[in-house]
Amino acid sequence: MEFRDNQAIxxxxxxxxxxxxxxxxxxxxERIPSIRETAETSQVNPNTVVRTYGYLEEKGIIRNQRGVGFFLSDDAxxxxxxxxxxxxxxxxxxxxxxxxxxxxIGIDDLQVIYDAxxxxxxKEKAL
Amino acid sequence: MEFRDNQAIxxxxxxxxxxxxxxxxxxxxERIPSIRETAETSQVNPNTVVRTYGYLEEKGIIRNQRGVGFFLSDDAxxxxxxxxxxxxxxxxxxxxxxxxxxxxIGIDDLQVIYDAxxxxxxKEKAL
Amino acid sequence: MEFRDNQAIxxxxxxxxxxxxxxxxxxxxERIPSIRETAETSQVNPNTVVRTYGYLEEKGIIRNQRGVGFFLSDDAxxxxxxxxxxxxxxxxxxxxxxxxxxxxIGIDDLQVIYDAxxxxxxKEKAL
Amino acid sequence: MEFRDNQAIxxxxxxxxxxxxxxxxxxxxERIPSIRETAETSQVNPNTVVRTYGYLEEKGIIRNQRGVGFFLSDDAxxxxxxxxxxxxxxxxxxxxxxxxxxxxIGIDDLQVIYDAxxxxxxKEKAL
DNA sequence: GTGGTCTAGACCACC
DNA sequence: GTGGTCTAGACCACA
Structure with missing residues (x-):
């Protein structure tokens, strides 16, 4: 997994x-991947994933079932x-x-600019 | 002056x-305000403004006339x-x-959402 | 059964x-419910109840009659x-x-605060 | 500084x-001690204090002035x-x-029990 | 100097 | 197996 520099992993x-x-x-x-699993998938340190999950839990998006894992909350x-x-x-x-x-730039131009x-x-990548 | 947290001052x-x-x-x-002036106006440390001006100078947007001050370049x-x-x-x-x-959200919705x-x-501020 | 987060189940x-x-x-x-029974009632893993009973047994509150079940001790x-x-x-x-x-908060305030x-x-629940 | 076992440092x-x-x-x-300062005072790793400050900031009790330090919020x-x-x-x-x-135990008994x-x-400590 | 983030690795309680 | 916490140490951007 590749990450941008300008935002915390x-x-x-x-x-x-x-x-x-x-x-x-x-x-x-639904159950989401365990901390260790995500850490391996994303090639980061488990501690980093701990922070991610802590943030999401605080927002009420996921909840922890002790000893079992993390689950999406019903209102996720x-x-x-x-x-x-x-x-x-x-x-x-x-x-x-x-x-x-x-x-x-007008709103009508957005789609054109985006596509262009x-x-x-x-094309750049293809070269 | 208020600054956002997610971007460097x-x-x-x-x-x-x-x-x-x-x-x-x-x-x-045109001449732009001195480092000291900007620092005072924005209520930040002069060092921070030094960095701002350094960045703008590097981009070619401003230039420094030593002992005089900073000026917008002609192609600014x-x-x-x-x-x-x-x-x-x-x-x-x-x-x-x-x-x-x-x-x-579609492009057509943008204006409406923005206005709303x-x-x-x-209104919140007005209260 | 709902459990608090800040204490082991x-x-x-x-x-x-x-x-x-x-x-x-x-x-x-008296005989108390079997590990399996308690686990089902409380919706937890039987291993967790094993631990509960082990703790209570260690304290002398319950005793295990092998093959029969758990009983409150006489001094329970x-x-x-x-x-x-x-x-x-x-x-x-x-x-x-x-x-x-x-x-x-004074001791005299406790009852009032508690009742309130x-x-x-x-009332919140009733809504 | 001594810490209890049953709660995170x-x-x-x-x-x-x-x-x-x-x-x-x-x-x-008021400004509060820097992370490094508190870490040294409390004899813990700076990372641990980072968590403390993060928690307090999230609650709105303290705020961070970038590059300067943490301050108690006005509503602290x-x-x-x-x-x-x-x-x-x-x-x-x-x-x-x-x-x-x-x-x-009645409310009236609390003070007596506490004092006793x-x-x-x-006395135990004194021995 | 300040805080922010990440890694590596460890230990623990719990399920 | 799960998550939670802590340490040690590093690097970075920022003021």
């Missing part, structure tokens, strides 16, 4: 798990969705709109 | 200055615009689209 | 059994009472008094 | 700091008091009353 793993919840790959109530989907939506609306979106205004850039970076 | 100050350039508040060639606008546009396309936009997909949230947070 | 089960003894629900000499009541009283005086009470001092909180949490 | 340190707040030894807004006293009071009322007190009922036990254990 434990947070990136948490993000991935949130995506698993939102995409429906992980169902509420709702909580995750609410969490992501809130930060999206209060943080990402305002920032986006400010940048768009400064660069004179994806194609370009895709 | 020096970078946030640099961002603000970039916005000044892009919005036209600061014109190419173009450089800043290119810089912002690049990171917007390669970093912000892809990230946005991924979140939007997970949350089932701005109104809501505005 | 085996200990919580032991506590419940001690309460049964002290309240008179269980009489000295006295032993349990002494045990509880000791930990109450040496651990719970001092802790309580320290907290009460920090929160400026019980009513409040009761 | 990082939590015990957090408790001590809460007591400092409640007792008025630490005033809201209120938050701490509320926190302690809540766990006292919802956890300690009900537990206490149940034990008292089982042991036939303190004297006894004090």
């Amino acid at each position: 434990y947070a990136q793993i948490a993000d991935l798990m949130c995506e698993n919840v939102l995409s429906g790959a992980w169902k509420p109530g 989907y709702e909580i995750t969705r609410k969490l992501k939506k809130e930060t999206f609306e209060s943080r990402e979106l305002p920032r986006m709109f400010r940048i768009m205004e400064l660069l004179s 850039h994806r194609d370009a970076s895709g | 020096y970078a946030q100050i640099a961002d603000l200055m970039c916005e000044n350039v892009l919005s036209g508040a600061w014109k190419p060639g 606008y173009e450089i800043t615009r290119k810089l912002k546009k690049e990171t917007f396309e390669s970093r912000e936009l892809p990230r946005m689209f991924r979140i939007m997909e997970l949350l089932s 949230h701005r109104d809501a947070s505005g | 085996y200990a919580q089960i032991a506590d419940l059994m001690c309460e049964n003894v002290l309240s008179g629900a269980w009489k000295p000499g 009541y006295e032993i349990t009472r002494k045990l509880k009283k000791e930990t109450f005086e040496s651990r719970e009470l001092p802790r309580m008094f320290r907290i009460m001092e920090l929160l400026s 909180h019980r009513d409040a949490s009761g | 990082y939590a015990q340190i957090a408790d001590l700091m809460c007591e400092n707040v409640l007792s008025g030894a630490w005033k809201p807004g 006293y209120e938050i701490t008091r509320k926190l302690k009071k809540e766990t006292f009322e919802s956890r300690e007190l009900p537990r206490m009353f149940r034990i008292m009922e089982l042991l036939s 036990h303190r004297d006894a254990s004090g």
